[in-house]
Amino acid sequence: MQHVKLPRNEQGIQTVLAVLKQKFGERVQTGTSICEQHGHTTTWIENQPPDGVVFAHSTAEVADIVTICSAHEVPVIAYGTGTSLEGHLNAPAGGISIDVSQMDKVLAVNAGDLDCRVQPGVTREDLNTYLRDRGLFFPIDPGANASLGGMAATNASGTNAVRYGTMKDNVLSLEAVMADGRIIRTGTRARKSSAGYDLTRLLVGSEGTLCIITEITLQLQGIPEAISSAYCSFPSVDAACQTVMAVIQYGLPVARIELLDEVMVKAINPYAQLGLPETPLLLLEFHGTEASVVEQSEIFAALSEEHGGNGYKATETTEERNRLWKARHEAYWAMLQYRPGTHGVATDVCVPISKLAECVRASQTRASELGLIVPIVGHVGDGNFHATPLVDMSDPDEVDRAASFVSWLNELAISMDGTCTGEHGIGQGKMPYLVKELGEATDFMSDIKRALDPKGIMNPGKIF
Amino acid sequence: MQHVKLPRNEQGIQTVLAVLKQKFGERVQTGTSICEQHGHTTTWIENQPPDGVVFAHSTAEVADIVTICSAHEVPVIAYGTGTSLEGHLNAPAGGISIDVSQMDKVLAVNAGDLDCRVQPGVTREDLNTYLRDRGLFFPIDPGANASLGGMAATNASGTNAVRYGTMKDNVLSLEAVMADGRIIRTGTRARKSSAGYDLTRLLVGSEGTLCIITEITLQLQGIPEAISSAYCSFPSVDAACQTVMAVIQYGLPVARIELLDEVMVKAINPYAQLGLPETPLLLLEFHGTEASVVEQSEIFAALSEEHGGNGYKATETTEERNRLWKARHEAYWAMLQYRPGTHGVATDVCVPISKLAECVRASQTRASELGLIVPIVGHVGDGNFHATPLVDMSDPDEVDRAASFVSWLNELAISMDGTCTGEHGIGQGKMPYLVKELGEATDFMSDIKRALDPKGIMNPGKIF
Numbered sequence: 034m035q036h037v038k039l040p041r042n043e044q045g046i047q048t049v050l051a052v053l054k055q056k057f058g059e060r061v062q063t064g065t066s067i068c069e070q071h072g073h074t075t076t077w078i079e080n081q082p083p084d085g086v087v088f089a090h091s092t093a094e095v096a097d098i099v100t101i102c103s104a105h106e107v108p109v110i111a112y113g114t115g116t117s118l119e120g121h122l123n124a125p126a127g128g129i130s131i132d133v134s135q136m137d138k139v140l141a142v143n144a145g146d147l148d149c150r151v152q153p154g155v156t157r158e159d160l161n162t163y164l165r166d167r168g169l170f171f172p173i174d175p176g177a178n179a180s181l182g183g184m185a186a187t188n189a190s191g192t193n194a195v196r197y198g199t200m201k202d203n204v205l206s207l208e209a210v211m212a213d214g215r216i217i218r219t220g221t222r223a224r225k226s227s228a229g230y231d232l233t234r235l236l237v238g239s240e241g242t243l244c245i246i247t248e249i250t251l252q253l254q255g256i257p258e259a260i261s262s263a264y265c266s267f268p269s270v271d272a273a274c275q276t277v278m279a280v281i282q283y284g285l286p287v288a289r290i291e292l293l294d295e296v297m298v299k300a301i302n303p304y305a306q307l308g309l310p311e312t313p314l315l316l317l318e319f320h321g322t323e324a325s326v327v328e329q330s331e332i333f334a335a336l337s338e339e340h341g342g343n344g345y346k347a348t349e350t351t352e353e354r355n356r357l358w359k360a361r362h363e364a365y366w367a368m369l370q371y372r373p374g375t376h377g378v379a380t381d382v383c384v385p386i387s388k389l390a391e392c393v394r395a396s397q398t399r400a401s402e403l404g405l406i407v408p409i410v411g412h413v414g415d416g417n418f419h420a421t422p423l424v425d426m427s428d429p430d431e432v433d434r435a436a437s438f439v440s441w442l443n444e445l446a447i448s449m450d451g452t453c454t455g456e457h458g459i460g461q462g463k464m465p466y467l468v469k470e471l472g473e474a475t476d477f478m479s480d481i482k483r484a485l486d487p488k489g490i491m492n493p494g495k496i497f
Numbered sequence: 498m499q500h501v502k503l504p505r506n507e508q509g510i511q512t513v514l515a516v517l518k519q520k521f522g523e524r525v526q527t528g529t530s531i532c533e534q535h536g537h538t539t540t541w542i543e544n545q546p547p548d549g550v551v552f553a554h555s556t557a558e559v560a561d562i563v564t565i566c567s568a569h570e571v572p573v574i575a576y577g578t579g580t581s582l583e584g585h586l587n588a589p590a591g592g593i594s595i596d597v598s599q600m601d602k603v604l605a606v607n608a609g610d611l612d613c614r615v616q617p618g619v620t621r622e623d624l625n626t627y628l629r630d631r632g633l634f635f636p637i638d639p640g641a642n643a644s645l646g647g648m649a650a651t652n653a654s655g656t657n658a659v660r661y662g663t664m665k666d667n668v669l670s671l672e673a674v675m676a677d678g679r680i681i682r683t684g685t686r687a688r689k690s691s692a693g694y695d696l697t698r699l700l701v702g703s704e705g706t707l708c709i710i711t712e713i714t715l716q717l718q719g720i721p722e723a724i725s726s727a728y729c730s731f732p733s734v735d736a737a738c739q740t741v742m743a744v745i746q747y748g749l750p751v752a753r754i755e756l757l758d759e760v761m762v763k764a765i766n767p768y769a770q771l772g773l774p775e776t777p778l779l780l781l782e783f784h785g786t787e788a789s790v791v792e793q794s795e796i797f798a799a800l801s802e803e804h805g806g807n808g809y810k811a812t813e814t815t816e817e818r819n820r821l822w823k824a825r826h827e828a829y830w831a832m833l834q835y836r837p838g839t840h841g842v843a844t845d846v847c848v849p850i851s852k853l854a855e856c857v858r859a860s861q862t863r864a865s866e867l868g869l870i871v872p873i874v875g876h877v878g879d880g881n882f883h884a885t886p887l888v889d890m891s892d893p894d895e896v897d898r899a900a901s902f903v904s905w906l907n908e909l910a911i912s913m914d915g916t917c918t919g920e921h922g923i924g925q926g927k928m929p930y931l932v933k934e935l936g937e938a939t940d941f942m943s944d945i946k947r948a949l950d951p952k953g954i955m956n957p958g959k960i961f
Binding site: 143144145146147148187188189190194198199201202211215216217218219220221222223224225226227228229230231232234235237238239243254255257258278281282283284286322324325328332383384385386387415416417446447450451452453454455456457458459463466467470471472473474475476477478480481482483484485496 | 607608609610611612651652653654658662663665666675679680681682683684685686687688689690691692693694695696698699701702703707718719721722742745746747748750786788789792796847848849850851879880881910911914915916917918919920921922923927930931934935936937938939940941942944945946947948949960
């Protein structure tokens with residue numbers, strides 16, 4: 034997939050690189066491979082590398098780099114772990130990648146308030162390792178071991194969102210460098226506030242187009258007294274989705290409820306040696322007191338049985354539970370092994386739960402019509418699922434059919450009063466759908482972009 | 498309390514009134530008492546009435562009115578029920594109040610998705626009456642029977658926020674009329690989205706300064722299988738706050754946890770004939786299955802005992818529970834009866850929970866030093882509390898002392914990394930504190946304001 038190139042400010046870029054090299058020495062890199070690695074993301078979108086990468090060590094340094102780039106009208110693109118999925122890190126107008134992966138300190142943990150303050154390069158796994166001894170955890174789990182700065186920038190969520198929400202619900206405040214190099218703090222450590230416009234939630238999900246995030250204050254959770262997992266097979270996607278609706282309507286506080294369709298189960302069975310029936314599957318996790326997880330599990334079992342679920346099985350040991358969730362987390366690799374040599378093109382629609390069964394079924398039918406292999410896995414408690422065509426990139430016709438599938442699915446979700454992206458963001462890949470989804474509202478987004486980044490240097494060519 | 502007057506566009510106002518009268522006839526009112534009623538709010542801030550009130554019946558009419566006012570650069574101020582607390586409805590530059598209270602239809606309820614779409618004039622009590630037969634409820638309860646448009650505009654929350662969040666967490670999407678009269682929809686019915694900037698959460702809490710809200714899509718909850726209430730007395734505010742911290746750290750999913758200090762208990766006892774010990778009190782509500790509310794109640798009882806709580810009492814009947822919460826909801830009237838003839842000036846700070854005890858104690862000490870009677874009641878699970886000086890408005894010295902108390906408390910909360918407003922909003926009353934709290938971040942709020950409302954006609958003189 035090619036994307037639009039933007040005009041380059043060649044002279045500005047060369048000047049900025051010279052200034053940055055003087056200031057940051059070896060921490061400025063311009064080699065082809067490192068630049069390509071900083072443009073590359075796990076997507077089929079063409080790589081558009083930046084002209085240089087600067088490894089920043091502090092907020093002041095980020096502000097300094099942005100100020101220099103602003104003076105010369107050169108693009109800046111923040112880089113964490115490079116796990117975004119829609120070309121967010123590409124540099125269609127060239128420019129400077131600000132790599133914040135070495136800003137990786139946990140700055141404060143306030144156990145009494147269940148919050149912490151971290152630098153943007155801290156990854157979610159690093160944070161959870163750091164927190165474990167304190168009996169705390171950070172629940173947002175997009176699968177990849179992404180940086181928390183990147184997760185904030187794309188409003189990541191994932192498997193736990195049905196219970197704990199998205200990054201938007203768990204970021205209390207940001208420190209950010211704005212387009213003119215000024216440093217702001219968007220909120221306090223208060224759990225809620227009605228003080229002025231919600232800059233925190235405007236910047237969360239702004240994909241580097243309004244600011245560079247340099248610190249994040251996160252809300253944490255206590256590690257639950259008890260955690261248990263379960264899985265249940267269903268005769269059809271409909272039956273599984275009906276069960277999900279029943280669970281949500283019941284108000285059962287499931288921590289995770291994930292759908293794997295039959296193709297996905299076929300892929301994961303050999304990969305994780307699970308031997309599951311090759312029919313749609315729900316994977317669950319319950320958090321609470323010992324008594325409440327037992328009760329939740331029993332209620333779920335009853336609800337699933339009502340909707341035709343069979344083979345309900347609660348895991349009995351932590352090992353068994355970990356094995357199950359490891360398999361879920363490795364779904365992407367299982368897919369690629371299912372059809373070796375292909376590229377998995379992850380879609381990311383989210384629809385009202387009442388439309389979920391229809392949307393998943395239609396996706397299966399459409400994939401079949403197009404002769405595509407498309408495993409489906411989803412955070413279905415939110416109505417969010419990923420249909421992932423496994424594409425032989427050397428076959429132009431198959432690439433075209435996959436592109437047609439992706440486009441068709443985004444439009445279907447929008448027609449169902451859903452969104453073209455539940456958690457991956459717009460980046461380059463979903464720009465055509467944003468306007469279809471939100472119409473004239475996007476004009477006001479552009480107004481905000483122009484107001485906060487008048488020179489257009491913050492991650493240009495993304496979202497709009 | 499006087500507030501700044503802004504220059505009036507006299508000619509524009511007269512022209513707009515003439516045009517509106519032609520279009521809307523009797524639905525345009527300019528009488529003194531109706532104009533004063535539309536400027537008046539439950540605050541000690543001076544009344545600044547608009548020049549006319551238009552009762553709008555549809556989104557198209559609101560758009561029409563805003564377009565007319567925009568053409569003549571005349572201020573517009575949306576009005577729902579008039580229960581805001583910081584002068585949000587005042588018209589310091591005159592202009593037109595757009596009364597949306599007759600836009601009071603529930604437009605759709607999607608029981609399967611636990612969402613609904615309402616017009617802005619629907620009040621929270623009306624919505625809950627409408628939903629009851631469907632087994633659903635909308636949890637946000639700021640006390641007053643506010644309109645949902647107004648609740649969205651100020652990011653209201655209240656007693657249930659500790660479990661269900663604020664308006665920001667429960668508004669899925671808005672339809673809004675922007676400053677140039679264009680109508681936008683900010684989101685879809687998907688439960689989560691990463692599609693572009695979060696206009697929904699930017700407009701929620703924008704206090705009428707960026708748009709007029711004409712429809713709200715809300716997330717709903719199933720009415721829990723079981724609801725139970727309890728209360729418990731404590732020897733000190735510290736002991737009560739320590740218990741709150743323990744509850745939050747335990748992860749106990751309390752639906753409500755409210756603090757009443759000793760002065761508040763003294764006020765409420767005779768008013769609601771409760772006969773409670775005149776020491777700090779926590780009021781609780783638990784939602785869940787029959788078994789889980791019993792377990793929650795037992796865990797709370799154990800935690801409170803550890804921290805010196807005594808007289809723990811779970812209510813046994815729905816009547817008893819309703820009586821308790823009715824008393825809590827009528828706290829404001831109980832206060833006024835406690836010191837008749839006074840005005841209650843509600844403050845609204847929110848601090849990290851670890852600072853709550855210190856902040857409440859300091860408030861009590863300061864009130865005593867200033868010779869003020871200041872009952873305190875709080876949504877303490879969020880660290881949010883209202884200290885409400887009961888002020889004899891005919892005594893200028895007492896008014897000064899109360900003003901000094903309010904100012905001191907806002908600054909104390911900010912110094913504790915908290916906020917000057919947990920749920921009431923900035924309006925006119927808290928403008929001086931916003932900059933103290935968020936510094937240069939407010940410059941970027943102003944940039945957004947100018948970008949979306951270049952003529953400055955949307956509720957001018959508020960927030961900034």
